[in-house]
Amino acid sequence: MSEIKDMNFMGMRKIAAALSIVLILTSIGSLIFQGLKLGLDFTGGTLIEVAYETSANVNDIRKTLEVNGYEDVTVQHFGSEEDVLVRMKEAYRANLGDEVLLVLQNASEEDVVLRRAEFVGSQVGEELRDEGGLALLLALAVVMIYVAARFQFKFSVGAVVALMHDVIIILGFFSLMQIEFDLTVLAALLAVIGYSLNDTIVVADRIRENFRIIRQMQPIDVINRSLTQTLGRTLVTSLTTLLVLLALLWVGGELIHNFALALTIGVVVGTYSSIYVSANILLYMDISREDLLPPEETEEELDDRP
Incomplete structure (x- = not known):
């Protein structure tokens, strides 16, 4: 050979x-x-977790939030197709989670449940x-x-x-x-x-x-x-x-x-x-x-x- x-x-x-x-x-x-383009892990911001009754479309959720004035939003499934994690650079406020929940409920025909809303510090x-x-x-x-x-x-x-x-x-x-x-x-x-x-x-x-x-x-x-x-x-x-x-x-x-x-x-x-x-x-x-x-x-x- x-x-x-x-x-x-x-x-x-x-x-x-x-x-x-x-x-x-x-x-x-x-x-x-x-x-x-640093993510929330480095810049600080707000984490919001919501749950849908059926599989959620993350692209539709992202567009809905952007139309309602929320900028630099990242939306992704979290654990299952029904659970959604929303990351935004907007500073945390006491009622921010409720505001986002209301926007998503108005845009959806099913019930949306707020699981948590947390602040990630820039430090x-x-x-x-x-x-x-x-x-x-x-x-x-x-x-x-x-x-x-x-x-x-x-x-x-x-x-x-x-x-x-x-x-x-x-x-x-x-x-x-x-x-x-x-x-x-x-x-x-x-x-x-x-x-x-x-x-x-x-x-x-x-x-x-x-x-x-x-x-x-x-x-x-x-x-x-x-x-x-x-x-x-x-x-x-x-x-x-x-x-x-x-x-x-x-x-x-x-x-x-x-x-x-x-x-x-x-x-x-x-x-x-x-x-x-x-x-x-x-x-x-x-x-x-x-x-x-x-x-x-x-x-x-x-x-x-x-």
């Missing part, structure tokens, strides 16, 4: 680098000038935002230490740059599209870091192994061979994960829609970055076989052997 021919992944590394730079600059620009949202950002930075720092200890410093730089690349592009997408950024999306970002890191480590492990066993080959060719050998595993993992995420996007409901969307983007971008970002960084840092060979023992260490 003939050996599979190595694919020239790195032949497109300059185009990939230019694409990544454009995406990152666009994302950063959008984050600076437009910002994220709590600020703490969540700060702690979430700290969690992301801590995750990147731990990744860099782990990869440097397991592989080599150049690999850790490539891994962290790839992860930062993924996170910035996801944030940029949510900023450009003005899709609500809440705690579920923050959780998805942390999950993307884990997914992308796993893919990057698999590729890095094969690159290290090939550098050690292949002597007469240029670094770019070693990396191309390593990427070719791991391509099947990468595609199978990514496609099966995407099938689950697409199912969540279509039938998972509004409650986890943004979570599934962030993960879907993360899987696509993470697969791309494992090939064209982390490996590209290794070439720019002049990775070589000597970087991955264990250090030679000194004469003193040889003399100290029993």
Whole structure:
């Protein structure tokens, strides 16, 4: 059986680098000038839960509230098709829940019951935002230490740059599209870091192994061979994960829609970055076989052997 021919992944590394730079600059620009559309978890506001007798149409409820002057309203099913959770940035008032209930009752032919009306403070949202950002930075720092200890410093730089690349592009997408950024999306970002890191480590492990066993080959060719050998595993993992995420996007409901969307983007971008970002960084840092060979023992260490 003939050996599979190595694919020239790195032949497109300059185009990939230019694409990544454009995406990152666009994302950063959008984050600076437009910002994220922060959800109620971060900005503070009012939570109202109501119950219908039969299945409720969240789109009709949202339109009804907007027509009656309530702005920045998010409506989603909560637990069942009959239970509805309304999130609004309007400041909490003692009778706000009753006002919303009256509007919904007038627009519906069935009885609507108010389950609860609560206030989410902006101070709590600020703490969540700060702690979430700290969690992301801590995750990147731990990744860099782990990869440097397991592989080599150049690999850790490539891994962290790839992860930062993924996170910035996801944030940029949510900023450009003005899709609500809440705690579920923050959780998805942390999950993307884990997914992308796993893919990057698999590729890095094969690159290290090939550098050690292949002597007469240029670094770019070693990396191309390593990427070719791991391509099947990468595609199978990514496609099966995407099938689950697409199912969540279509039938998972509004409650986890943004979570599934962030993960879907993360899987696509993470697969791309494992090939064209982390490996590209290794070439720019002049990775070589000597970087991955264990250090030679000194004469003193040889003399100290029993």
